[in-house]
Amino acid sequence: MTFRSLAFNNVLGKWRSYAAFFLSSVFSVAIFYMYAAFLAHPDVASGEWPAAAKVRQGMEIGEYVIILFSFLFMLYSGSAFLRTRQKELGLFSLFGMTRSQLRRLLVYENAVIAVLSTISGIFLGILFSKLFFMSLAALLGMADSIAFAVPPLAVGLTAGAFFVLFSAITAWTALRVGKTEIVDMLQASRRPRDELVYSPRLVPLAIVCLSLAYAMAFALRPANLDFLVLPILLTVLLGTYLVFTQWTLWLLNVLQNRPNIRYRGTNLIVLARLGYAVRDNARMLFIVSVLSAVILTVSSAFYMLGYAAPDDAFKERAALMRFIGLFIGLLFFIASGSMIYFRLFTELPEDRAQFRALRRIGMTKNELRKIVVTETAFLFYVPCLAGIAHSLVAMKALDRLLQTSYWAHSFVVIGIYLALQTLYFIVTCRNYMKKIVPGEGEPHENTV
Known part of the structure; x- marks a missing residue:
């Protein structure tokens, strides 16, 4: 060969x-x-x-x-x-x-x-x-x-x-x-997972950064626009990164330490898997949330400007820019979904082995499905919701900056985005479940 x-x-x-x-x-x-x-x-x-x-x-x-x-x-x-x-x-x-x-x-x-x-x-x-x-x-x-x-x-x-x-x-x-x-390569998939660690100092910093960024966004005026735009962008990025690398791990740890939550149904397995999923994919979740925010903010801005335009010439230009941005927005959307899809299917052999072990100790197929759906939904929707929050703040700031009242129109764009995200989630979750849950769908293929 x-x-x-x-x-x-x-x-x-x-x-x-x-x-x-x-x-x-x-x-x-x-x-x-x-x-x-x-x-x-x-x-x-x-x-x-x-x-x-x-x-x-x-x-x-x-x-x-x-x-x-x-x-x-x-x-x-x-x-x-x-x-x-x-x-x-x-x-x-x-x-x-x-x-x-x-x-x-x-x-x-x-x-x-x-x-x-x-x-x-x-x-x-x-x-x-x-x-x-x-x-x-x-x-x-x-x-x-x-x-x-x-x-x-x-x-x-x-x-x-x-x-x-x-x-x-x-x-x-x-x-x-x-x-x-070579030894490190061969043992790459066998290394025991380290304990989930977060910094108690960085956890509150995530909330502080986002609160500060949102406060500065609402304080935007034509006079301070040039001065505040960069600090807002930097604090939002830092805050979002800390949310996925520190704050989310802290929150999952808090939930795991509450017996009434931890031992309810499949929560023991779900919370443990989500903790490692967040720890191992924090950078990916951060990137997807930023892409979601960019897609929604740019699309909503062009949509709002189309209504707020004072004359037909400006409306035409806004429509043209919206048309050009539509394709780039679709590209960002597909790429962000691809990152999540990629994460799920590249770790398929390891996940399949874990689910087979859970099946052997008595878990039902319905319980396995619940774990899969919960974990997949978390990966799809949590960064999406973070992007929506950033976008809504940005649109409200733009509305105040332009002294208009078209902020609510951004919910149209958000609704379309959520519908597309849900469709992507359903297709991905269904395909993943066929491969991960024993007895579901087609036979498992061999993997190296």
């Missing part, structure tokens, strides 16, 4: 873990292509449509946002993939693979994902570009629709940008391989 076929088989064999990352990458490529196709369209580039100049800058900024976000998302995903595959890489080393061969294997695997996602993303972008052009033409008030075109410059720019992006992530991943000893 060659390295290329081994890499390809590895990707296929772990497709359930790779699927969410792959789909997020495809969506990123597709959106980037559609923006690039509009900017490189012959009629737009030649200046034949003056109305297109209204959205050119927004499209260009959107492309930079997509590339930056995709880099950070892939960097996080690559690090998480590498961490969960320590045992597998250790076995390859034990069977005689050198460090350079391990790096080569990972390069081939990343190349498979890169080529498939780039080609699929460009194809998807081409497929939906006509609809994208038609929607833009309608928003710009153009009499004629934008003709369908596949600009070679857009294809080349998209392929080139993501080639550089994937190459950078692949190089970083390859450099990290080989820094861990």
Whole structure:
């Protein structure tokens, strides 16, 4: 078996873990292509449509946002993939693979994902570009629709940008391989979990930071806007990070120390698993909560501005920016859900072994389902609720800043977001339960 076929088989064999990352990458490529196709369209580039100049800058900024976000998302995903595959890489080393061969294997695997996602993303972008052009033409008030075109410059720019992006992530991943000893790789999944630890000093600091940030947000006025924006952003980020790394662990510890809560139903298992889930995934929960806040704040702001606009020209510009931001918001949403999906399915073998042990000591399938649903709901909705809280404060501050009364309109955006999040949760939870609960769904596949 060659390295290329081994890499390809590895990707296929772990497709359930790779699927969410792959789909997020495809969506990123597709959106980037559609923006690039509009900017490189012959009629737009030649200046034949003056109305297109209204959205050119927004499209260009959107492309930079997509590339930056995709880099950070892939960097996080690559690090998480590498961490969960320590045992597998250790076995390859034990069977005689050198460090350079391990790096080569990972390069081939990343190349498979890169080529498939780039080609699929460009194809998807081409497929939906006509609809994208038609929607833009309608928003710009153009009499004629934008003709369908596949600009070679857009294809080349998209392929080139993501080639550089994937190459950078692949190089970083390859450099990290080989820094861990074989014994440590093999024992990576067998190390006993440390006791859950939090700092009594940092727990109240999380609440202090968020309270201070919210107070400053409500104190925003045109005169102090430039002075307060950065402190608000920094204290919100610090407070949110401390909520997931310190305060949540403290809260779970408090609940575990109350016998009337701890020994009720399956709470003993649920609280213990949630504690380790939060401790091991605090950074992921922090990132998802920030992404949720960004999605909701930007979407709600454009939605509010559409109502608060004093004239038709401003309303049109707000509608155009909302349209451009819609796709980036969808990208953020899919990526945040993918991080949670990825966490669940990369730790599937370990979780399955724990649930089988619980089944052997007498737990019923309904009790196992309750544990799965509770833990999955926590991972999906807690960072989502944190993002909603940040967004509502930001929207209330914007409402006061603009001296308007359209704050309640942000609940429309929040409702749509919660509906989409719930749909994502149901699909993920159902798929995960089929794999984790003995006797549910299809037979279990073998994993390395």
